[in-house]
Amino acid sequence: MKLNTNSNSYIIIYSAILVVIVAFLLAFVYQALKPMQDANVALDVKKQILYSLNIRDLDGSEAEAKYAEVVKQEAERDGRKYYLCDINGEDVLVVSLKGMGLWGGISGFISIHGDDAPTVYGAYFNHESETAGLGAEIKDSQAWQEKFIGKKVFADGSDTHEVVLSVVKKVDDPTTQVDCVTGATLTSNGVDDMIKTCLKDAGKNAVELFSVMTCTLDAPADSTVTEEPKVEEE
């Protein structure tokens, strides 16, 4: 018996069968591996949160243990996540960030501390498809992330939750501004926008969230919280 492998009907049946077999195979593999992949993604998020708290270079199980030790409470508001952490007895609030870079989404975590005039405790950024060596430096360069440490977050004496922390090309005010990544102005602008939007929300939600979270960041129960005027640090 010799099939005519060039007849139209043979080709159509052949491709249909092939596609069905492949589809079943892929669906099976996907289902079988999904729990492990989800666990990996969850662990990765925990690691990123620890990075933003300046806790780096931990293995999987170490990171898991450290996370359980450090993070006391989680809360979610308007799609943004907030984590209350305890670092050597001090309350630190981690805010999740999401924004747009040059080629794709960027995300990250930024941690703030200080009762009346919050400053940045640490930061970590991630990206989907920024250019390696340029925009990707926001993730790869620890030195750049460490530039955020100690910067003041909110404007003095305003109730508008105005975020003064910014990423700029030319640093005029070293207490609030971070130098952008050389050669990656657009990605840096994305980081700037992301920080502004997300921290503004964090400021707005502060009272409510913090009371839920029993955080000392905004200790006074009256309205003026994190934005209370205070002499500049640094």
Add this chain to the structure above:
Amino acid sequence: MALFSKQNKEVFTNPLNLDHPILGQVLGICSALAVTSQLKPAIVMGLAVTVITAFANVIISIIRNTIPNRIRIVVQLVVVAALVTIVSQILKAFAYDVSVQLSVYVGLIITNCILMGRLEAFAMQNKPWPSFLDGVGNGLGYAMILVIVGAVREFLGRGSLLGFQIIPDACYDFGYVNNGMMTMPAMALILVGCVIWVHRAYFYKEK
């Protein structure tokens, strides 16, 4: 036919030297440039390509007589794409860091010329066992270059191998600086050029 007849040995060893996919056939250069800035992803990428080439070769070779000639490229692509997707899922489940590092390049194995080249040129005409050897040989040949280039780039660009620091801190104290150029894809091209040069000068004989 014996499993390791002279003919089969040649099928396996040729791509490692005379008929090397990168050095001789100049295939698969693009991914060789992209993933070699460090040694670990280079090794994983080399292994992934070896596994995929070998199994794609075997599968295509088994069904080679049933494949309609007019849609053979499509069939090859479907087989390769399915294998690549499976490998990418497995990496995500068992080596998450590496899969993040390789990101799009795993998906791009589909378009790696070595794969389609070997399927079209070898697996369509040969039995499964020689096809398997051919796939492994070509994959290893490709991996070999990736490892060489990856090792040089990581050593000179970051002062480490597989993430372990090799160049002692004392050297940095004396003013040694890592060569940032090495982490850029352009240097990979120059390094591949050097490897091809050495290969042509010392190992390659005209047939």
